Amino acid sequence: MIRTAGLSKLWAERPYHRRWLLAQAEGLMDFFQYRAINPKGGFYDLNRQGQPLDTNNPARGIHASARMVHCFAIADLLGRPGAADVVDHGMRYLWEKHRDQKNGGYFWQANDDGAADASKQGYGHAFVLLAASSAKVVEHPLADKMLTDITDVIETKFWEKQHGAIAEEFSADWQPVPGYRGQNSNMHLTESLMAAFEATGEAHYLQKAESIADLLINRRAREEGFRVAEHFDENWVVDRNYYHPNEMFRPAGTTPGHWLEWARLLLQLYALGGNRQAWMVEAAEALFERSMTLGWDKAKGGFFYTLDWQDNPDKRSKLWWPMCEAAGAAHFLNHHAPSRFHEESYRTIWSTIAAHFLDRDHGGWFEETTEDLKPANSLFPGKGDIYHAFQACLIPLFPATGSLTKVIQENGSSL
Numbered sequence: 001m002i003r004t005a006g007l008s009k010l011w012a013e014r015p016y017h018r019r020w021l022l023a024q025a026e027g028l029m030d031f032f033q034y035r036a037i038n039p040k041g042g043f044y045d046l047n048r049q050g051q052p053l054d055t056n057n058p059a060r061g062i063h064a065s066a067r068m069v070h071c072f073a074i075a076d077l078l079g080r081p082g083a084a085d086v087v088d089h090g091m092r093y094l095w096e097k098h099r100d101q102k103n104g105g106y107f108w109q110a111n112d113d114g115a116a117d118a119s120k121q122g123y124g125h126a127f128v129l130l131a132a133s134s135a136k137v138v139e140h141p142l143a144d145k146m147l148t149d150i151t152d153v154i155e156t157k158f159w160e161k162q163h164g165a166i167a168e169e170f171s172a173d174w175q176p177v178p179g180y181r182g183q184n185s186n187m188h189l190t191e192s193l194m195a196a197f198e199a200t201g202e203a204h205y206l207q208k209a210e211s212i213a214d215l216l217i218n219r220r221a222r223e224e225g226f227r228v229a230e231h232f233d234e235n236w237v238v239d240r241n242y243y244h245p246n247e248m249f250r251p252a253g254t255t256p257g258h259w260l261e262w263a264r265l266l267l268q269l270y271a272l273g274g275n276r277q278a279w280m281v282e283a284a285e286a287l288f289e290r291s292m293t294l295g296w297d298k299a300k301g302g303f304f305y306t307l308d309w310q311d312n313p314d315k316r317s318k319l320w321w322p323m324c325e326a327a328g329a330a331h332f333l334n335h336h337a338p339s340r341f342h343e344e345s346y347r348t349i350w351s352t353i354a355a356h357f358l359d360r361d362h363g364g365w366f367e368e369t370t371e372d373l374k375p376a377n378s379l380f381p382g383k384g385d386i387y388h389a390f391q392a393c394l395i396p397l398f399p400a401t402g403s404l405t406k407v408i409q410e411n412g413s414s415l
Contacts, residue, residue, distance in 0.1 A: 047382035059116035066127035073134035118172035122185035164211035256295025257322025324392035
C-alpha cells in the first residue's frame with residue numbers, strides 16, 4: 001500500500017471513495033448510453049438536459065463517434081449491459097460513413113448524405129486508432145480491419161519520420177494543408193498508439209508514441225520550462241503568435257489542461273516501456289507542478305482554460321476536461337512519484353469537481369463554467385462527450401500501469 005508523508009491512506013484506496021467514483025461513472029453511462037444514439041447512425045450531441053441538440057441530419061464529428069466506441073468498449077469490459085451495442089453502432093458509422101472509400105482515410109465530419117467536412121485531420125485519425133484498438137480488445141468484428149486500415153493511413157499519409165510526429169491536416173484527396181503542426185493531435189495519437197500497442201503487442205506503436213513524447217515534451221516543453229506549446233510551424237518551431245477562431249480545438253497561448261494530460265500519458269508510457277526512461281517521471285512531475293502553480297485559480301478553484309506566454313490567465317473559463325485530466329494525472333503520480341502534494345491535489349481536484357461540475361438536476365457533468373464556476377455554454381453548447389469524465393472516474397480504480405482497457409482486462413475483478 002502506497003502512503004504519502006503526513007496523510008492517511010490515499011483516497012483512491014478508500015472503499016467509500018472508490019464506490020463514489022464508480023457511481024459517477026455509472027451516472028455518465030446512464031446519461032449517454034441511450035440518449036446519444038442517433039438511429040440513423042452515429043451519435044447526437046446533447047444539450048444540458050440530455051436531449052439532442054439537432055435532429056435534422058446533424059454533422060457527426062469523428063472524434064465524438066470514436067470516443068463513444070472507446071468508452072463503451074470499456075463499459076463492455078466492466079460488464080455493462082447494452083454497452084456492446086453502442087460499440088457496434090459507433091464502429092459501423094466510422095467504417096461506413098466516416099471512412100473515405102474512394103481516397104482512403106476518414107472524414108472529419110459525416111452526416112446522412114456523406115461527408116459534411118471531408119478534410120482529413122490528424123486529431124480525428126488519432127481517435128479512430130483508439131476506437132479500433134479498444135474495439136479489438138472486446139473482439140468487435142470490424143476491429144481488425146479498421147486497425148489495419150487506420151495504421152496504414154497514419155503510417156503512409158500522416159507520419160513524418162524526419163520529425164517523429166504526424167502532420168496535421170490534408171484535403172479529401174490528400175493535398176497537404178501547409179504551415180501548421182499541432183501538439184494536440186500528436187498528444188492524442190500518443191494515447192492511441194499506446195492502446196494499439198496494448199491491443200496487439202506490436203512494438204512499432206510504442207516506438208512512435210515514445211518518439212512523439214520525446215519531441216513534444218523532452219525537447220520542446222523542456223525548452224519552455226515544462227509549459228506545453230500548442231502550435232508550431234512545419235519544422236516544429238513554436239509559433240507564439242498563432243491564432244485560430246476555433247478555440248475549442250486550437251486556442252491561442254498555452255493550455256494547462258494539456259500539461260496535465262501529458263503528465264498522465266508520460267507515466268503510462270513510462271510503465272509500458274518497462275520503466276526505462278526516467279525523464280518521463282521527471283517531466284510528469286514538472287508538468288503537474290506547473291499546472292497547479294500557474295493554471296489553477298487559487299482564489300476560486302478550477303483551471304483557467306488558457307494562459308498567455310507571460311503565464312497570465314487569458315481565457316478564464318473553467319472547463320471540465322482539465323479537471324478530469326488533473327484527477328488522472330494525480331492518481332498516476334501518486335503511484336509513480338508519491339508525495340503529499342500529489343495526494344492533496346487529487347483531493348482538491350475531486351472536491352472541486354463534486355462542488356461545481358456535477359449536474360445533479362439533469363445528470364452528466366457541466367462541460368464549461370465561468371471563471372466563478374457557474375455553468376456556461378460559450379465554447380461547448382451542451383454535454384457532447386462522455387470521454388474525459390468517464391475515464392477520470394475509472395482511472396483511480398485501477399493500477400497506474402496502462403490504458404483502461406488493459407488494466408480492466410487484467411484487474412477487472414478488483415471492483
